[in-house]
Amino acid sequence: MTFSAELFRAEFGYFRQHPDWIYLDNAATMQKPAVVLEAIQQFYLTQNSNVHRSAHYLSQLATQAFEQSRRTIAQFLNAGSSHQVIFQSGATAAFNQLVFGLTGTVLNAGDRVLLTVLEHHANLVPWQLHAKSAGIELDFVPLDQQNRLDLDAYQRLLQRKPKVVSFAQVSNALGHIQPMEPMIKLAKAAGALVVVDGAQGVVWQQPDLQALDIDAYIFSGHKLYGPTGIGVLCAKTALLEQLKPLFGGGEMIQHVSLETVSFAALPYRLEAGTPNMAGAIGLAAAVNWLQQQDLDGLKLHKTQLLTELYAACMQIPQIELLSQSNLNAGILLFNLKNEHPADVAELLNQFKLAARAGSHCAMPLFQHLNCNGAVRLSLAGYTTNAEIAQVIAILKKLPEFF
Numbered sequence: 384m385t386f387s388a389e390l391f392r393a394e395f396g397y398f399r400q401h402p403d404w405i406y407l408d409n410a411a412t413m414q415k416p417a418v419v420l421e422a423i424q425q426f427y428l429t430q431n432s433n434v435h436r437s438a439h440y441l442s443q444l445a446t447q448a449f450e451q452s453r454r455t456i457a458q459f460l461n462a463g464s465s466h467q468v469i470f471q472s473g474a475t476a477a478f479n480q481l482v483f484g485l486t487g488t489v490l491n492a493g494d495r496v497l498l499t500v501l502e503h504h505a506n507l508v509p510w511q512l513h514a515k516s517a518g519i520e521l522d523f524v525p526l527d528q529q530n531r532l533d534l535d536a537y538q539r540l541l542q543r544k545p546k547v548v549s550f551a552q553v554s555n556a557l558g559h560i561q562p563m564e565p566m567i568k569l570a571k572a573a574g575a576l577v578v579v580d581g582a583q584g585v586v587w588q589q590p591d592l593q594a595l596d597i598d599a600y601i602f603s604g605h606k607l608y609g610p611t612g613i614g615v616l617c618a619k620t621a622l623l624e625q626l627k628p629l630f631g632g633g634e635m636i637q638h639v640s641l642e643t644v645s646f647a648a649l650p651y652r653l654e655a656g657t658p659n660m661a662g663a664i665g666l667a668a669a670v671n672w673l674q675q676q677d678l679d680g681l682k683l684h685k686t687q688l689l690t691e692l693y694a695a696c697m698q699i700p701q702i703e704l705l706s707q708s709n710l711n712a713g714i715l716l717f718n719l720k721n722e723h724p725a726d727v728a729e730l731l732n733q734f735k736l737a738a739r740a741g742s743h744c745a746m747p748l749f750q751h752l753n754c755n756g757a758v759r760l761s762l763a764g765y766t767t768n769a770e771i772a773q774v775i776a777i778l779k780k781l782p783e784f785f
C-alpha cells in the first residue's frame with residue numbers, strides 16, 4: 384500500500400469548500416475527515432443523553448459510546464487501563480489539572496520541576512500559576528546552536544534532582560522531534576516523574592506509554608484530526624490518585640453533605656460536570672480512522688515535502704531558517720530578513736496561503752532565539768506535492784514585495 388495524499392485529502396470536505404487555499408496552519412488546528420463529523424452527528428441523532436446519571440436505556444447508550452471512546456484512547460496510547468484516560472477540554476485544561484493536582488500533594492515548597500525553554504505556554508504558565516507560587520523551583524533546559532535541546536545541559540540540570548520533568552514530544556514552533564526515549568531514561572535514572580506534552584507530537588507518533596514508562600501524557604483532539612473542546616490527560620493510576628481535583632461539581636463525587644465531600648473513583652473524580660460526550664466520541668472516531676491509514680507512508684510523505692521545502696528555502700538568500708528539516712515532524716519556521724513576520728504572513732494570506740506568524744504560544748523560545756516571532760508553515764497528511772510546488776514559487780517571489 385502506498386500513501387496517496389490525494390486520496391487521503393478526499394476524505395476532508397473542508398478542502399472542497401476552499402479549493403483556492405493552501406492550508407499550512409496545521410499546527411494551530413487540523414481539518415477533520417468525514418468520519419469524525421459523521422460520528423458526532425450520529426451521536427446527537429441516535430445516542431444523545433447524559434452519561435452516568437440516569438439508569439434509563441438512552442443514557443446507557445450514551446454511556447456505552449462515551450466509555451468505548453475512553454477505551455479506544457487507552458488502547459491507542461497503550462496506557463494499560465481505560466480509567467487512566469481523563470477527558471479534558473484540551474491540552475491546556477489537562478496541564479492545569481495536572482499541575483494544580485500535583486501541587487501540595489506530590490510537589491511541595493523547595494521541590495524542583497525541570498521544563499525546557501521551548502515549551503508551549505500550556506506547559507509553562509500553569510507551573511508558574513500553581514507551582515511557582517507554592518515555592519516550587521522551575522529550571523529550564525536551554526537550546527544548542529541548532530536550536531535543539533542541549534542534552535548536556537539537560538543532564539546537568541537533572542543533577543538538581545527535579546521531582547518532575549515535563550517537555551514537549553515535538554515543538555509546536557520548530558517542529559523538532561525531541562529524543563524522548565533517552566530523555567525519559569535519564570529523567571527516570573534521576574528519580575523524576577516524566578510528563579510529556581504530546582499536543583504536537585501525537586499526530587506524528589503515538590507513544591507506547593507503558594513501554595516508554597511515561598507518567599503522564601497530554602494531548603488535544605483538534606490536532607489529531609479530531610474535534611475541538613476535547614483533550615486527554617492520560618497518566619499512571621498511582622499518580623492520578625494523588626492529584627487534587629481542579630474542578631468540583633457533579634459526576635465527580637461519591638457522597639456530599641453540606642460540610643463534606645468524598646470523591647468518586649477514577650476517572651470520574653477528575654471529570655467534574657457533564658463531559659464533552661460528542662467530543663470524546665469524535666476523537667475516538669479520528670483515532671480509529673487514523674489507525675486504518677498507512678501511517679509510515681504518511682510520515683514519509685510529510686518528510687519528503689518538508690525536505691523539498693527546506694531545500695528550496697536554502698536557495699532563497701533572504702530567508703532565515705530557524706528550524707531544521709531533519710528529525711522534524713512537519714514544520715518550517717522562518718523569517719524574511721529585515722521584515723516583520725506579521726507582514727510576511729499577511730502577504731502569504733494574499734496568495735491564499737494560510738500560515739501563522741508570531742510567537743506561537745512559546746514566547747520564551749523567541750526570547751531565547753533573540754527575535755520577536757517568526758512565520759510557521761505546518762504540514763499534514765493532506766498537503767499535496769502540487770501545493771508544496773506552489774508554496775515554493777510563492778516563497779521565491781516574496782522578497783520582491785518588500
Ligand code: PMP
Nearest residue numbers: 473474475503505555582583603
Ligand atoms: N502544547 C503544545 C505543544 C501545543 O502545540 C498546544 C496547542 N497548540 C498546546 C500545548 C495547547 O493545546 P490546546 O490549545 O489545544 O489546549
